[in-house]
Amino acid sequence: xxxxxxxxxxxxxxxxxxxxxxxxxxxxxxxxxxxxxxxxxxxxxxxxxxxxxxxxxxxxxxxxxxxxxxxxxxxxxxxxxxxxxxxxxxxxxxxxxxxxxxxxxxxxxxxxxxxxxxxxxxxxxxxxxxxxxxxxxxxxxxxxxxxxxxxxxxxxxxxxxxxxxxxxxxxxxxxxxxxxxxxxxxxxxxxxxxxxxxxxxxxxxxxxxxxxxxxxxxxxxxxxxxxxxxxxxxxxxxxxxxxxxxxxxxxxxxxxxxxxxxxxxxxxxxxxxxxxxxxxxxxxxxxxxxxxxxxxxxxxxxxxxxxxxxxxxxxxxxxxxxxxxxxxxxxxxxxxxxxx
Numbered sequence: 001x002x003x004x005x006x007x008x009x010x011x012x013x014x015x016x017x018x019x020x021x022x023x024x025x026x027x028x029x030x031x032x033x034x035x036x037x038x039x040x041x042x043x044x045x046x047x048x049x050x051x052x053x054x055x056x057x058x059x060x061x062x063x064x065x066x067x068x069x070x071x072x073x074x075x076x077x078x079x080x081x082x083x084x085x086x087x088x089x090x091x092x093x094x095x096x097x098x099x100x101x102x103x104x105x106x107x108x109x110x111x112x113x114x115x116x117x118x119x120x121x122x123x124x125x126x127x128x129x130x131x132x133x134x135x136x137x138x139x140x141x142x143x144x145x146x147x148x149x150x151x152x153x154x155x156x157x158x159x160x161x162x163x164x165x166x167x168x169x170x171x172x173x174x175x176x177x178x179x180x181x182x183x184x185x186x187x188x189x190x191x192x193x194x195x196x197x198x199x200x201x202x203x204x205x206x207x208x209x210x211x212x213x214x215x216x217x218x219x220x221x222x223x224x225x226x227x228x229x230x231x232x233x234x235x236x237x238x239x240x241x242x243x244x245x246x247x248x249x250x251x252x253x254x255x256x257x258x259x260x261x262x263x264x265x266x267x268x269x270x271x272x273x274x275x276x277x278x279x280x281x282x283x284x285x286x287x288x289x290x291x292x293x294x295x296x297x298x299x300x301x302x303x304x305x306x307x308x309x310x311x312x313x314x315x316x317x318x319x320x321x322x323x324x325x326x327x328x329x330x331x332x333x334x335x336x337x338x339x340x
Contacts (some may be wrong), residue, residue: 010330017326024319026185031137038094038130041074046087049183058188062200075100083087094118097125098134110295110302115307122295123268128305131310134287139316142203146263149207155250155257161224163214163245176212184209187279192280202281206271214257259331262324266317272340274315289313 012018030037035055045052052059053073064082072079074089083089096117102125105111114122161169175275191197191205201324223335225231226249234244271288275281276290276299285292289309296306 004147007330011253011326014326014329017322017329019179020150020322020326024316024323027136027316027319028140030148031140034098034130034133034137035092037092038096038098038127038133039092039121040095040097040100041093042083042089043295044090045083046089047083048086094127094130094131094133098131100130100268101125102127110299110305112302113304117251119308120302122292122305123299123302128292128308131292132289132308135289135292136312136316138282138287139197139269139272139289140265142199142272145203146210147264149203150211151214151257151264153207153211155218155253157211158215158218159222159250159253161216162219163249163326165225172199180212182209188280196283197281199282199286202272202275205275206268210264210268210271213275214260214268217260219254221256222249225249225252228305255331258296259324259328261322262327266320269313269317269320283325 009246036043039055040083041054043053043055045054047064052070059071059072061072061079064072064081066072066078081087085310089335102121103119104106105121105125109121109125109313110123111117111125112122117127117129119132122128122131155174161172188205190219193202195201223247231244231248234248239248272281273288273290273293276288277293281290282288289312292305293310293313296302298310299305
């Protein structure tokens with residue numbers, strides 16, 4: 001049996017990790033299609049014999065016999081009556097987007113769970129379930145991008161350190177010690193005081209402090225492998241350093257690196273949530289899970305907010321930890337085949 005097939009079988013036999021992977025994949029896929037599940041715009045409209053797709057195409061108020069050239073407000077009774085008189089509309093399962101304010105609430109915000117808002121609303125009248133759905137997508141996409149970019153940089157730097165060793169390794173180790181000692185929180189405070197970071201800016205700032213996470217693992221693997229006979233034979237045959245590093249040695253380091261990826265994802269989600277909670281991350285225009293944590297703290301009289309976001313974050317991080325443990329066991333050469 002191929003080694004990767006054996007590893008996949010070991011992972012699949014770990015029932016807890018395999019079920020966690022299935023649940024995590026389903027949640028991630030659902031969050032990717034948040035616009036089709038939670039939106040204040042209809043999925044499909046038949047208006048005067050014409051089929052419209054408002055969730056993907058912008059239609060003006062004047063298009064529906066209104067008076068303005070701005071985008072149509074499908075929560076407006078005039079627009080709804082106009083569509084009902086000339087056709088029909090199909091709305092999403094959750095008729096609210098992450099930034100939709102429900103002005104028809106009959107109670108002060110935040111409102112408790114109801115048939116209209118299954119998990120209630122926040123202190124601005126926005127649907128919590130919709131914000132969680134969009135927030136999970138934002139957090140996971142951010143975590144995936146941060147993990148991939150930091151892993152690429154960390155693998156390259158760790159490979160250079162471990163392969164060349166000597167003064168190169170010594171100099172880079174001292175540089176890493178200085179770099180890791182920089183006060184990350186203070187730098188973020190300074191940046192947040194100058195301007196409100198957007199998605200790309202915050203990703204680059206976080207990348208500055210997260211790329212060194214995999215360096216010790218990759219460096220140790222290259223230091224161990226560079227003296228193996230197949231590496232010495234490749235050097236004797238005149239093979240270039242880059243080819244030896246990334247074709248012959250890197251596959252051995254990748255095995256050790258993969259086991260850390262789920263834990264890096266969990267760390268990235270926690271970091272983004274914490275920064276948004278402290279007000280140093282994304283602006284309130286983004287559907288952030290950290291913003292819901294902050295609202296749970298500020299609205300103790302509305303316990304459904306704090307309980308909901310606690311359950312969501314706990315389940316999300318627990319799934320990633322279980323997946324990480326399963327991957328670690330699957331890549332463990334001492335792990336017996338078929339044992340979960």
